[in-house]
Amino acid sequence: MLLRLVGSVGRRQTSFFPQHSSYRHITLIAHPFTRRSSIENNYVDYVPQQSRRNVSVMRKSAFEDRIRRLIRNDIQYELDRSPRTKLIPNFKSFAVDERPGEQWIRLNKQFGEDEEIKVEVTMFRVSTPAEKEGSVTTENDLELYISMVIDIFKDEENGILEFVCNVWPDSIEIEKVFMRDQDGMTGKPYLGPPFNDLDDELQTSLYDFLEIRGINDELALFLHKCMQHKSKNEYIRWMESLESFVARNK
Structure with a gap:
């Protein structure tokens, strides 16, 4: 009889709590920076999603405010x-086109009755001296220069005489001189030898050719001052655009 009773109990669905008990399961909430166990993953995280979004938005806003503050400090x-x-x-007789937002400026002038001169100048480059054995290059050894392209037009039949130059703070150095069509260059035309390989007297004559047209050491000094202002203005313009973009995404 006892064995029969035990067997019957064993077949029942045993519960440690009454069927209508007020017991409620306890949900485990893991710390957000701890790794959840496989058991904890079976429970519902009761941290509201809206709260999480609010925290994320606050962090994003604080981060963007910091970027804007750093930009404004740099501009100031x-x-x-x-x-x-x-x-x-x-x-002098050159008209100066600043070309806001670009890395170069343009100068134009009319020379005589049939010549038009166009000068395009790019931002600064850095020249490093030739390395010598045992020497160390320092910041004082570096020198800024500007690249300049001079186009001289006469008429459609004669094409364009073009000079490629380096502009130093007190001088202009011709690197290349050649003729090209007004439509530009196609293929690989012959551009002549390096300028320094030309006859010395011819080199001097070509410098005089530019000098007569106002392309001289005085222009070199102006261009260096001009590009210093250009570099500063473009940097501030870039920073302001960046700050404005960050502000629009708040």
Whole structure:
């Protein structure tokens, strides 16, 4: 009889709590920076998703505010060093086109009755001296220069005489001189030998040719000052655009 009773109990669905018990399961909530166990993954995380989104938005806003503050500080630092200025529209007989937002400027002039001169100048480059055995290059050894292309037009039949030059703070150095069509260059035309390989007297004559047209050491000095202002203005313009973009995404 006892064995029969035990067997019957063994076949029942045993519960340690009454069927209508007020017992509720306890949900385990893991710390957000701890790794959940396989048991914890079976429970529902009761942290509201809206709260998580609010925290994420707050962090994003604080991060973007910090970026904007750093940008404004950098802009103010540049303005404290020297104010932003506009490039003068003319230098002697050259008209100056600042080309805002670009890395180069253009100068134009009319020379005589049939010549038009166009000068395009790019941003600064850095020249490093030739390395010598046992020597160390320092910041004082570096020198800034500008690349300049001079196009001289006469008429459609004669094409364009083009000079490629390096502009130093107090001088202009011709690297190449050649003729090209007004439509540009196609293929691989012959551009002549390196300028320094030309006859010395011819080199001097070509420098004189430019000098007569106002392309001289005085222009070199102006261009270096001009590009210093250009570099500063473009940097501040870039920083302002960056700050404006970050602000629009708030």
